[in-house]
Amino acid sequence: MDSVERLTSAEAGLPETLEYIGEFGSELIVFLPFVTWLSQQGLLRRHRVTSYSGMRSFYAHLDCREYVEKSEPRRYVKPAARPAWLPIKDEDSFDGTRARCERHVYPDLRARFAQVDLHAVSLRSGKPLLIVHNKYNNEWAFKRPINHLNCDILAEIFTRLQNNYTIVYIRHGMRPVDASYSHDHNITRKGLGDAQLLAHFPGILTFEQVFEEHVAAGGARDVNQFKNALYARCFHFISAQGGGTYQCAYFSGALLLILHRTGIEHRWPYHGYFRWLATPPVRLAIATSDAELREGLALFQATAIAGGVALLPSAAAPVAAALDPARHGLVSMPPWKVVQDQPHLLSDAAGEGLPAPALGRAATPPKPAPEAPAPAPTASFSLHLGVHKTATTYLQGRLANSAAYLASRKVSFEPLEPFRDTFTTPLWSTPPEDPQGAVAGGAEGGVPGIPRPLARAFRGLGREPARLLQPKWPHLRRRARAAAPARRLPAGRAAQRRPHRAGLCGLDPVLLHRVHPLAALCRIPGVSEPAAAR
Structure with a gap:
């Protein structure tokens, strides 16, 4: 589709009046950039733009048929209920893409x-x-x-x-x-x-x-x-x-x-x-x-x-x-986290991002509780979802939209970009000590059962890795072998090989990560490369 067809398609779905309904912050993120782009493309000349009282100065630059203000109070509108002609409806995740929108232009307010x-x-x-x-x-x-x-x-x-x-x-x-x-x-x-x-x-x-x-x-x-x-x-x-x-x-x-x-x-x-x-x-x-x-x-x-x-x-x-x-x-801080004396709040099951009082109780400060003995240590684990390409994008979007729900179940969700900066990059930038992928144990900086680069990368997150959990069930091994058959690599390239798939990682206490495939996360006997999680 060429540029003319894209512009024609963009204007085809627009109503005569582009009206914004919602809160001020959302307007600046999902509406103002879109109508600014439409104006720059010459697509607003037959359309009216409507917003709230006092917003005229934000839209004075538009080349539109008419700008109209309405004198009514603002209200919150769920992303799913926002107009279909908006290219982005949810400012919290950009509809799960977490990427720039080609139909958004941000006006230079300073100039x-x-x-x-x-x-x-x-x-x-x-x-x-x-x-x-x-x-x-x-x-x-x-x-x-x-x-x-x-x-x-x-x-x-x-x-x-x-x-x-x-x-x-x-x-x-x-x-x-x-x-x-x-x-x-x-x-x-x-x-x-x-x-x-x-x-x-x-x-x-x-x-x-x-x-x-x-x-x-x-x-x-x-x-x-x-x-x-x-x-x-x-x-x-x-x-x-x-x-x-x-x-x-x-x-x-x-x-x-x-x-x-x-x-x-x-x-x-x-x-x-x-x-x-x-x-x-x-x-x-x-x-x-x-x-x-x-x-x-x-x-x-x-x-x-x-x-x-x-x-x-x-x-x-x-x-x-x-x-x-x-x-x-x-x-990694959960959304809508407990604040000071506030009882724990859960986000609703529909994933709307709005918290609701747990168990239907009123959000009132709890009475001071008597000092209790320190709880016994509990085990925690990390689940790495290392699916490739299109499936990764799908799972990342679903996990991002469910982050609040996961938090309510005490499962944290790690966004891709920060995890890549703090974990994946240090992992890949560390030269392997052993071309066969041997694990470290007993030496300085080593953790029994975990490759040294992996342990260092986790310490870069401020985490202390405990041990690597390997699947012990025969059906998982059979699936792993079928999903990631052994490949022969020249001896000189053995140290540089990269996994096409990653698997399950049982490491203390990072919890749930959304990352691209990592090396050495799942080593199953008889499989030369990390296995795909099924």
Whole structure:
């Protein structure tokens, strides 16, 4: 199919009005990039685009028949219920592909909104901007705030960084929401105490303060236009997890520190589309606790910007590595993990990604339990699914969509890219000590029954391998021989041979991995190559 046919096919399935229904964050990921691509291809001139009040500035660049705003509250729409004409419906996994969509183009918000004048005199201090974006609302079935910057953290941010930055604090809902702005359906809670805290930090600006100053000086009363213009002049962001971070990630070259106590973005989006929203992409640091966020403030000690990119202080390199979004401890964290005093939550069986209280109980803090003796050690195992090519893609998508369900059964799911970086690459880059694939035992760094390269690769994940479990059942051996018949290789190539299939791996405690085939994971007597798992 040539390019003309592809474009004709793309427009054929479009309705006369492309209406977005859903939350703000999802709109920035699955709708805005698609209509931007359609506009660039000249496919919107006969179509109307509809979104929520206050979103006009995001769509001003479209070459469409008409843009219309609707004044109704936002609501969550399940990916399966989103329009069929959207090329991507689920922003959490890009419909299981975890790959860029050829029908998405991300607008350059920094370049566009840098042209919008800001009339707030209080922003002209000569110091660089730091945006602190917060929220305090009910989240999912937790029915209480989870991912928010509490007052202790806010006080530390303000104290440590106010001398180096002009800090603008944003929490929509701290004051009545402007009528021109359509906010998400989540219930905003009272009682955070940030308004009282700000009274002790008169040098900290609030978003409402600078916005009203901008309007009073002749600026447009457009919350999102002003916010985008403010972000376009900022290269340093600290934010609570949520849709607000998606907007921050659209502004190229910025440093973005996110407090992510629970959610789903750590499984793929942070090291997936967060890298695509801007060029150059934002530099991400992900903290999962107050302690990690405090450590992350060291990244903001340097305020220099070079070539449109925020520079990190050289002394903070270990902190940047510890908060890297692709680190194993983060990507292996179960979605919707237990947070502080929150009872365990399960995602629903339909795989919609929304947690529900376990056993139907209300999500209320449990009573303190008496201190119990330490539990006895329990065995854990790792299952490696090493199927080749098309089947791999299918299984990876099914596993990714079921990650929350697996987590509820205490089975973790390891995404491909982080596992490849931290495990597979070190494994293949280690020269084999024994061309016959002999296992190590007794020597330094060796584990009885496990090849040294494999043991080292697992230690690279921070895991201590226990032993290799080999199938002992005759029917598995027969299947393995049938699936992976022995091949004769020249003696000189014996050390370089690669498996076409991999099998079962019983190694302490990595649990479930989705990876491409690995060597030496299953050695069955009489089979010269690893066997296929059946």
